[in-house]
Amino acid sequence: MAANKPDPRRLISVQSHVVTGYVGNRSATFPLQLLGYETDTVNTTQLSNHTGYGRFGGMRLDAAHLQSVFEGMEKNGLLRYGRMLSGYTPSPTALSVVSDFVKKMRSYNPELVYLLDPVMGDMGRGYYVDKECLPLYQELMSSATIICPNQFEAQQLAGQEITSLQTLKEVIEKLHALGTPNVIITSVVSLPPSDIEKIGAKVDGGMILVGSSADPSNPTHNQPWCIQFPELEDYFVGVGDLFSALMLGFFRNEHMEPSLKSASGSAINTPLAVAAELAVAGVQGVLHRTLGFIEKEQIPDNYDQLDEVEKRVAKARRVELRLVASRNEIEQPQIKFHAKPLP
Amino acid sequence: MAANKPDPRRLISVQSHVVTGYVGNRSATFPLQLLGYETDTVNTTQLSNHTGYGRFGGMRLDAAHLQSVFEGMEKNGLLRYGRMLSGYTPSPTALSVVSDFVKKMRSYNPELVYLLDPVMGDMGRGYYVDKECLPLYQELMSSATIICPNQFEAQQLAGQEITSLQTLKEVIEKLHALGTPNVIITSVVSLPPSDIEKIGAKVDGGMILVGSSADPSNPTHNQPWCIQFPELEDYFVGVGDLFSALMLGFFRNEHMEPSLKSASGSAINTPLAVAAELAVAGVQGVLHRTLGFIEKEQIPDNYDQLDEVEKRVAKARRVELRLVASRNEIEQPQIKFHAKPLP
Incomplete structure (x- = not known):
């Protein structure tokens, strides 16, 4: 009943609906509830x-509006969270409000596990949010436990392009230097073939996700790693949001909770890598179920007669994820793709 | 992929967040997802x-805003629902928009199973929404498959007080006459002791819920019934919303789906009574878990020093339902309280 007293099983997610x-x-809530x-x-x-x-x-x-909601929660002693997730935020002013809220929460709970997905754009399209968000995200990174940028976002945050294994490692170091102990780059798409082979992945073998933890108290954890997994043909939306939710859900704070066992076959045993293997497996399971x-x-008979606007709508409607039907895949992911150390 | 084509497992809920x-x-979504x-x-x-x-x-x-959301959905062919739930709606104008939306949905799916919870007030407090909602709810009842008013709301909708078994039955008849085939009155609190005994319930034996189905094609179903169950001491909020969600989730449309088996010991075998027994059991399970x-x-040491405003907040915070922790109780309700026919 005490006001604003943290409970490790309470989680708040600030994202679009x-x-x-x-x-x-919508991608995050049901999976995180299923995970308890x-x-x-x-x-x-x-x-x-x-x-x-x-x-x-x-x-x-x-x-x-967001400010009013957050103030109501604090006044009523409801900042009881052990974990927080944030993703797409519609404007720099909204992002400032979220940033203040994170700092407030950390003042009530120094052990807050906060996953920041710095949604800004992607490699094909560039920015799709206001560029003013970039310095705000860079600043917020010192409050985050984990960040999950894609390659575009990682490059913007670090101020450096990834063109090789060497520059990839430099970008990771720069992201850690901004204050986030756990870094995931959800898809690295620009490594030259020789570097892809060097990291034990296959050229044209699918997406490459890279992770790294900087733990001063446990230097054996300071080993970047990657997971390669197949890309599915259809273009699904919301997959990144599902991934970040599962990452947060499966991540274990070693100071407070028993670790999850790493899967047999895993070469990397950090809480971040264990969570990433489970999250990748969960996402793959949902995609296959969908x-x-x-x-x-059935594709309707009149599809070819539709104009481009209606074709786009029809395609988007068809490939919506099926989260409720994918419940077992979320709760019991079958790990097929393992983390391997980067050389 | 076809636009606005109904799918019996898709459900839309229009309520507060x-x-x-x-x-x-928040009370409805996770339970309905758990039910598939x-x-x-x-x-x-x-x-x-x-x-x-x-x-x-x-x-x-x-x-x-609601109008804009509904229009976006229709234009994009997303009115694919087999079921709908509506509850608290903040104004008569918002209720009009919801009402138009229901009619639109029924035009795409004549078999739509729509549960209307006509939230207006309660016996202790009277109206807590604008009274202009009353005629709108009365009109909307002809589009509803099930309604779940409490006694106050049932009386307002029917234009008659419940003071006896006789007037209870008259109110039920008037509610059916407004066009809803399945009626639940979630709590009947004003029966005289002699009538309570007549219906096989106990005076001071807890809440009395009454149900009735008017099925012209199956007159054996036209038998009103009641379920009595214990009231829990603490005052919980959101229980009515949880109940209506579970009612809708457990209700089987006999024309389209296999029936749920009624529990052993049940004297009434209609889809409405079967759903009500399960929903009551689910709610009781959640309350006990909570x-x-x-x-x-622990109640904080300084509780007695708090002013009335802060005491109210502290109490409300303490008795919030624990839905995620109550998952088993929602998925596998243990029926202890059975429907009995009204004499």
Whole structure:
């Protein structure tokens, strides 16, 4: 009953909300509940569907609204979280409010496990948020336990391009230097073939995820690693949000909780690598389960007559994730892809 | 992939959202997901916590916003629902928008199973929404498959007080006459002791829930019934919302799905009574599980020094439901209280 007293099983997620489909908080909430967290959600939007449809109803919720929600929670002693997750935030002002909120929470709980997904853009498209977010994210990194940028975001945060194994390691070092002990780069797409072979991965063998922990108290953990896993053909939305939720859900704070056992076959035994193997397996399981539904669904006869706008909508609708049907895959991921040390 | 094509396992819930605790959509979503429904949520509020705290941040979302969300969904072919749930709606204009939305959905899916919880007030407090909602709810009842008013709401909708078994039956008839085939009155509190004994319940034996189905094609179902179950001492919020979600989740549409087996010991075998026995058992399970947490939680030393505002907040915070921890109770309710026919 005590006010603002942390409980390790309580988690708050600050992300977007869509009515239909699974991105942002919709991708994160059910999986985190299944993993046993009392998961509270602050929605930064309420849209009919994700923006990848090209057409949507609803709105973004502004910084003043978020501020009002956070203040209500603090006054009522509800900042009891052991964990926090944040993702897409609709504006630099909203991001400032989230940043202040994280610092407030850490003042109540120095052991807060905070996963920051610094959503800004991607390699194909560049920025899709206001560039003013970049310095705010860089500053927020000193409050984060884990960050999960993609390659584009990692490069922006570090101020350096990844063109080789060497520059990849330099980027990781720069990200750690900004104050985050655990770094995941969710997809590294620009390594030359010789470097891909050097890290024990296959050229054209799928996505490469890279992780690194900087633990001054346990230098055996300071070994970057990678996981390679197949890319699925269809283009799914919300997968990154699902991944970051599972990362946070499976990550064990060694100071406070028993570790999860690493899978047999794993060469790396850090809490970050164990969580990443489970999260990759969970995501792959959800994607395969979702594919099963898509294959059974008939494409309507009039598809070829649709204009480009309607074709885009029809495609987006078809490939929405099926999280409820994928429950077993989330709760009991079957690990097939293991972390390997980077040379 | 076809637009607006109904899928019986897709469900939409239109209710309030709070960040912390479980009322409205927060009470409904996780349980309905556990029961296997792909559950989409339209939030009519985003508040830091429920209003019973006496203090909260955030806001209600207006009718224009809801309209924009619903239009986005329809244009994108996303009205694919087999089921719908609606509860607290913040204004008569918002309720009008929800009402139009229900009719639109029924035009895509005549078999839509729609549970309407006509949230207006309760016996102790009278109205806590604008009275203009009453005629709108009465009109909406012809689109509903099930309604779940409490006694206050049932009386307002029927335009008659419940003072006896006789008037209870008259109210039920009037509710059916407004066009809803399945009626639950969640708590009947004003029967005289002689009538309580007549229905096979105990005076001071707990809450009395009454149900009735009017099925012209199956007159054996037209038998009102009641379930009596113990009231728990602490005052929990969000229990009605949890109940209505479980009612909808456990209700089987006999035209489309195999029936759930009624529990051994049940005298009434209608889809409504079977669902009510399961929903009551689920709610009781959640309350007992939540009580276990409350009993372990220490009351802070300074409680007696708090002013009335802070005492109210501290109490509300303490008795929040624990839905994630109550997962087994939701998925496998243990039925202890059975439906009995009303004489």
